[in-house]
Amino acid sequence: MCSAGGIRRPVQIEEFKTAIGEMTKEELTRLEQEIENSISHLNRSNSRLQRYIAKLQGTHAGGDEEESEELDMEKVEDGDLQLYQESLRENDILLKNSVERLEALRQEDLYRSSHSGTPEV
Numbered sequence: 001m002c003s004a005g006g007i008r009r010p011v012q013i014e015e016f017k018t019a020i021g022e023m024t025k026e027e028l029t030r031l032e033q034e035i036e037n038s039i040s041h042l043n044r045s046n047s048r049l050q051r052y053i054a055k056l057q058g059t060h061a062g063g064d065e066e067e068s069e070e071l072d073m074e075k076v077e078d079g080d081l082q083l084y085q086e087s088l089r090e091n092d093i094l095l096k097n098s099v100e101r102l103e104a105l106r107q108e109d110l111y112r113s114s115h116s117g118t119p120e121v
Helices: 013-020 025-057 080-115
Strands: none
Touching: 013 080, 025 080
16 A cells, blocks of 8 residues: 555656555545645746846846845856756756646546546535
């Protein structure tokens, strides 16, 4: 038997789908909330990284009042642009995987609802 905690390590999507098939509704709901939270954090991180990259490349439009934090160009070191770009690519992979898992959770919920005889409320 697999629990939500047991699949926090990186797994292939097919292994993930198998594991969630054995979880309770409560575990699925908790895992879905965790993934949605992770997606939210990754999106905020990507937004910040994109602003940093644009500023380092000299294409930053400025005037972004949404974020109070500002990239101090005097503290930027060689390799920071590459690091930010690599981090953005890695986040994009994590986002893609998270969205794929979120969709698998929703499909599992639909499957259970359609095979239970009575829709879950």
